[in-house]
Amino acid sequence: MVCGVDRNAIRRREGYDMTTWIRHRGWTWGFRSTVLLYFLALIVFPIFGIYVQSFSSGWTHFAESIADPIAWKAVLLTIKLGVIATLINVCIGTMIAWVLIRYRFPGRTLLNSLVDLPFALPTAVGGLMILLLLGPGSLLGSLAEKMGAQIVFHQPAIVIAMLFVTFPFVIRAVQPLLEELDPLEQEAAYTMGASKARTFFKVILPSMLPGIISGGMLAFSRALAEFGAVVLVAGNIPGRTLIASVFIFGEVESDNPAGAAAVSILLLTLSFIILWVISTVQQRGRRA
Amino acid sequence: MRRLWIGLTYVVFIILLIIPLSRIAIGAFEKGLDGFMEGLLRPEALHALMMTGLIVVLVTLLNALFGIMMALYLVRANWLSRRIKGVLNSIVDLPYAVSPVIGGLMIVLLLGPDSIIGGFFEGIGFKVVYAFPGMVIATLFVTFPLMVREVMPVLQEIGHDQEQAAATLGAYGWTTFRKVTWPSIRWAVVYGVVLTVARSLGEFGAVLVVSGNIMNKTQTATTLVYQDVENFNVAAANGVALVLAAFSVGILLLMEWAKKRKDVQ
Amino acid sequence: MHVEVRDLNKHFGTFHAVKNVSFGIEKGHLIGLLGPSGGGKTSILRMLAGLENPDSGQISFHGQVVNDLPPQERGIGFVFQNYALFKHMTVFDNIAFGLKVKKTPKAQIKDRVMELVELTGLKGFESRYPHQLSGGQRQRVAFARALAPEPQLLLLDEPFAAIDAKIRQELRSWLRELIERVGITSIFVTHDQDEAIEVADEIMIINQGRVEQKGTPWDIYKEPTTPFVASFIGESTVISSAAELKGFEAASNKNATRALIRPEYIEIGSEHDFSVLSATETGIVRHLHFRGSEWLVEVEVKGHKLITYRSLEKETLHPGQEVRVLVHRAYLFNDEHSWIEENRLKVDPMPIMI
Numbered sequence A: 001m002v003c004g005v006d007r008n009a010i011r012r013r014e015g016y017d018m019t020t021w022i023r024h025r026g027w028t029w030g031f032r033s034t035v036l037l038y039f040l041a042l043i044v045f046p047i048f049g050i051y052v053q054s055f056s057s058g059w060t061h062f063a064e065s066i067a068d069p070i071a072w073k074a075v076l077l078t079i080k081l082g083v084i085a086t087l088i089n090v091c092i093g094t095m096i097a098w099v100l101i102r103y104r105f106p107g108r109t110l111l112n113s114l115v116d117l118p119f120a121l122p123t124a125v126g127g128l129m130i131l132l133l134l135g136p137g138s139l140l141g142s143l144a145e146k147m148g149a150q151i152v153f154h155q156p157a158i159v160i161a162m163l164f165v166t167f168p169f170v171i172r173a174v175q176p177l178l179e180e181l182d183p184l185e186q187e188a189a190y191t192m193g194a195s196k197a198r199t200f201f202k203v204i205l206p207s208m209l210p211g212i213i214s215g216g217m218l219a220f221s222r223a224l225a226e227f228g229a230v231v232l233v234a235g236n237i238p239g240r241t242l243i244a245s246v247f248i249f250g251e252v253e254s255d256n257p258a259g260a261a262a263v264s265i266l267l268l269t270l271s272f273i274i275l276w277v278i279s280t281v282q283q284r285g286r287r288a
Numbered sequence B: 001m002r003r004l005w006i007g008l009t010y011v012v013f014i015i016l017l018i019i020p021l022s023r024i025a026i027g028a029f030e031k032g033l034d035g036f037m038e039g040l041l042r043p044e045a046l047h048a049l050m051m052t053g054l055i056v057v058l059v060t061l062l063n064a065l066f067g068i069m070m071a072l073y074l075v076r077a078n079w080l081s082r083r084i085k086g087v088l089n090s091i092v093d094l095p096y097a098v099s100p101v102i103g104g105l106m107i108v109l110l111l112g113p114d115s116i117i118g119g120f121f122e123g124i125g126f127k128v129v130y131a132f133p134g135m136v137i138a139t140l141f142v143t144f145p146l147m148v149r150e151v152m153p154v155l156q157e158i159g160h161d162q163e164q165a166a167a168t169l170g171a172y173g174w175t176t177f178r179k180v181t182w183p184s185i186r187w188a189v190v191y192g193v194v195l196t197v198a199r200s201l202g203e204f205g206a207v208l209v210v211s212g213n214i215m216n217k218t219q220t221a222t223t224l225v226y227q228d229v230e231n232f233n234v235a236a237a238n239g240v241a242l243v244l245a246a247f248s249v250g251i252l253l254l255m256e257w258a259k260k261r262k263d264v265q
Numbered sequence C: 001m002h003v004e005v006r007d008l009n010k011h012f013g014t015f016h017a018v019k020n021v022s023f024g025i026e027k028g029h030l031i032g033l034l035g036p037s038g039g040g041k042t043s044i045l046r047m048l049a050g051l052e053n054p055d056s057g058q059i060s061f062h063g064q065v066v067n068d069l070p071p072q073e074r075g076i077g078f079v080f081q082n083y084a085l086f087k088h089m090t091v092f093d094n095i096a097f098g099l100k101v102k103k104t105p106k107a108q109i110k111d112r113v114m115e116l117v118e119l120t121g122l123k124g125f126e127s128r129y130p131h132q133l134s135g136g137q138r139q140r141v142a143f144a145r146a147l148a149p150e151p152q153l154l155l156l157d158e159p160f161a162a163i164d165a166k167i168r169q170e171l172r173s174w175l176r177e178l179i180e181r182v183g184i185t186s187i188f189v190t191h192d193q194d195e196a197i198e199v200a201d202e203i204m205i206i207n208q209g210r211v212e213q214k215g216t217p218w219d220i221y222k223e224p225t226t227p228f229v230a231s232f233i234g235e236s237t238v239i240s241s242a243a244e245l246k247g248f249e250a251a252s253n254k255n256a257t258r259a260l261i262r263p264e265y266i267e268i269g270s271e272h273d274f275s276v277l278s279a280t281e282t283g284i285v286r287h288l289h290f291r292g293s294e295w296l297v298e299v300e301v302k303g304h305k306l307i308t309y310r311s312l313e314k315e316t317l318h319p320g321q322e323v324r325v326l327v328h329r330a331y332l333f334n335d336e337h338s339w340i341e342e343n344r345l346k347v348d349p350m351p352i353m354i
Helices: A005-055 A058-067 A070-101 A108-114 A121-136 A139-146 A155-182 A183-189 A196-225 A228-233 A245-252 A257-288 B002-026 B032-040 B043-076 B082-092 B098-111 B116-123 B133-156 B163-166 B173-202 B206-210 B222-232 B232-265 C042-051 C089-102 C106-119 C135-147 C165-182 C193-199 C219-224 C227-232 C249-253
Strands: C004-013 C014-024 C028-036 C056-061 C076-079 C152-155 C184-190 C202-207 C210-215 C238-239 C258-261 C267-268 C282-288 C294-301 C304-311 C322-327 C330-331 C338-342
Touching: A005 A058, A005 A257, A005 B043, A005 B082, A005 B133, A058 A070, A058 A257, A058 C014, A070 A108, A070 A155, A070 A196, A070 A245, A070 B002, A108 B002, A108 B232, A108 C330, A121 A139, A121 A155, A121 A228, A121 B002, A121 B173, A121 B222, A121 B232, A121 C076, A139 C202, A155 A228, A155 B002, A155 B133, A183 A196, A196 A245, A196 A257, A196 B098, A228 A245, A228 B222, A245 A257, A245 B098, A245 B206, A257 B098, B002 B232, B032 B043, B032 B232, B043 B082, B043 B133, B043 B173, B043 B222, B043 B232, B082 B133, B098 B116, B098 B133, B098 B206, B133 B173, B133 B206, B163 B173, B163 C076, B173 B232, B173 C056, B206 B222, B232 C322, C014 C042, C014 C056, C014 C202, C014 C210, C028 C042, C028 C165, C028 C193, C042 C076, C042 C152, C056 C165, C076 C238, C089 C106, C089 C135, C106 C135, C165 C338, C184 C193, C202 C219, C202 C227, C210 C219, C210 C227, C227 C258, C227 C330, C238 C304, C267 C294, C267 C304, C294 C322
Parallel strands: C028 C184, C028 C202, C076 C152, C152 C184
Antiparallel strands: C004 C014, C004 C056, C202 C210, C238 C258, C258 C330, C267 C322, C282 C294, C282 C322, C294 C304, C330 C338
C-alpha cells in the first residue's frame, strides 16, 4: 500500500521504452500525415484545381465562357428560382418549426421525423416523384394544363424541386432556438401589457431570427447546387428552364470542361460567400 | 388559431412528402407485382444496385475512419496551431457549398484522361474517371463533412479532462481512445454513419458526371433512375426508385433512433 | 518521492505564465501551492504531471530528469479540479482503470480496488455511476482512482473547489489524514489560504508566475518575506507612511516606507490597561462588528483606519469612544527592503529620561 521509492522502476521503464517510444512517435506522425494528406487531396486539391483550371487558358477565355448568354442566363435563373424557393421555405419552415415545438397533437413525433425525409431520399427519386405527380398524363398535371398552367418542364417545377430538397433546413435551424426560448420571456412580455402579435414580433421572432437566416442561407445554397431533382423535371431549355448545374452538366457531356469550369467557379464563389455569411451569423448568435 | 396552424402543417407535409412518397409506391406496382419485379430484376438494375451498395460500403468505411480522426485532430491536436485548425475547420464545410455536379467536374478535370495525374494512371492501366475509383472519390468528397460535423461538437463538449486523467493513469493514445473517448462519441459516430450512408446512397450529380453512366459498368441506382426517365421508361424507373425510397425511410428510422441514443448520452 | 524543479518557464502565447520557478520537495511531504487565480499554480502542477511541456527548465524525480517522459511514464496520480471521472464507467471500473491499463491480474485488481473503496468510505457504491454520486463522493472516487496504481507523487488541482462549503471542511481533514496514512508525497493547488494553512505541511506562495515564498504555514504567517505574501496571508491594514506610527519613527530614516499591520498586532484598551503608556496612541472607535466569537473593531488613529479584534470578555466599546492603541509590531517595507519591526518604545521605555 505504501508507495516506496522505486528508482529502478523509473530506470527500467525508461530503458524499456526508448525503443517503443520511438516507434510510437513514428506511428503517430504517420497517422497524422495520412489524415491531413487525405483531407488535402480530397477537399482542398479539387477546389483549388478548378479555380486554376478555369483561369489556365487566360482571362479572356474565362470571360468568353461567362459572356455566353446561355451561361449567364442559367446562373441568373438559378439565383432567381433559388430565392423564390428559399422565401417560400422560410415561411413554411418557420411555421412548421413553431407548430412542432409549441403544440402537442397526435402525429407530432411522426411529422417531426418525416422532416428529414428529403435529406434521406436520393434527389433523383425526389425528382421522379414530382414528375409522376405533376407530369403529363398525371391527374394534377392534366388538370393544371386545362387551366392553362404549365408545371412540369417549366419554372414552377424547378421551384417545387428546390422546395422539396431544401425543406428541412429552416425547420432544423429554427427548432433548437425555439426550444431554448424561455416561455417566461413571453409571459414577461404579456405581464407588461404587450399584445400577442406584439410579443411575437418583438420577443419570439428576434430569437428565431438567427435560425431563420442561417437556415434560409443553407437552403438557398443547397437550392443553387441542386441537380438531381431538377434535371428530371426541368425542360432544360436554354434561357428559360436551364439552371446552372444542369448547364454545367451539359457542358461536361458535350466535352467543354473549360466552359463548365467557368460557370462552376461563379456558382462556387457565390456558395462560399453564403457559407461564410452563415458561419458569421451563427457565431454572432452564439455570442448574443 | 392553434387548429389552423396544426392543420396547415399537416397539409404541407401531406402535399410535399406523403403524397409524392405514396405515388412512387403506386407507380412501382402500376403493372402489378410482376411489373415491379421485372423492372427491378433487369440485369442493369441489379448491377446498378450492386454498384451503389459497393460505393456505400467503401465510402462509409473510409469517411467514418478519416472523419473521426479529422474531428479528433481538429478538436484535440496541440501540434496544430489554433489558426491552422480554424482554417482547416472551415475548409471541412466546403463540400456542403459545392454543387455535386461541380464536385464531379473537379474530379474529371483533375483525374480525367486528359489531365496529368489521370494520364499517368491511365498509363499504368488504372482508369480513375469513368470507372469505379472515380465514383468512390466523388462520393467521398461529397460526404466528407458529415462525420466530422457530428463528432466534433461531442468531443468539444466532453472536454479534455477524462483523456488526460487516463494519461496520468498510464493509458496511451489507443487505450485512451478505446476506453475513454470512444464510449462518449459512439452514438455520434453511429449517427454520422447513418448520414453518410444516406448521402452516398442518394448521391447523383457527382457520380453522374464522373461515371459517364455506362450501363452495366458504372451505372448506380440513382443514375439508372435518371436514364430510365430520360428514355421515357418511367414504369421501370419506379421499381428501383421504390427500393431507394424504402432504404431512405429505413435510414430515417435509424436516424431517429441514433439521435435519441445520442441525446441520452 | 523527492521532487526537484529548476528554472521552470512556461509561456502561453505572449503570456509568461511561469517564471524561473525552482523548488525542491522532500519525500512524504504535503505541499500546498497557494496564490491568486491565474498566478501559474495549475500550470506548474500540470508540468509536473507531464500534461504540459515546459519551455525551459528541469523537472526531476529522484534526481532523474523526467522532462521527456510522457504523463503515462511518470508514476504520478492526478486529481482534476472537476474530477474528470469516466462518466460511462462504474466507481469500481473508474478506480480499476489504472490497474487494468498496467495489465494487473484480475484478482489483484479486485483486492486493491476494494481496499481503496474501504479506505475512502465508498463501500456499497462500487457499482454506481459518477452521475449517481454526490460531489463529495465523486471527489473520493477521483482520489481513490489516482491512488490505485500506487503512484509516487500525488497531484491535486483545486481538490475542494467544486464542493459545498460545509462538506469541504470535513473532506479537508479526511484528505490530510488519508495522505498521512498512505505516506505519499503530495502537491495540491488552491487559492484558499485557510485550506492551504490547514492541510499543508509546507506552503508555496505563487504569484504572477513566481514563487514568492516557501515555508511552513506558521513561518509564512509569522515572517512573510515579500509584501505580497504579507498582504495575501491573513488580514491586514496597510499604512502609507510608517513613520507616523508611534514606536516606528525610526522607519522614517528611509523614505516611503509603508507598514502592514495585522489585527492581532494591535492592542486596544483604556489607559490603565497598558504598562508603558508612552508607546500607545490615542484612537477613536469608529465601528464595531460582532463576529460571533469576538468583536472586530475599527479604530481611527491619526487619520488611519486600523482593524483589530477584541475579546467578548472585555468591557464593550462604543463607536466614538476614545481608546489607547498599542501597535506591537509591524511589517515594514519600501521599494528595496522588507522587514518586521517591534515597537521600540514598548521594549525600551526611554530609561534615560527617568
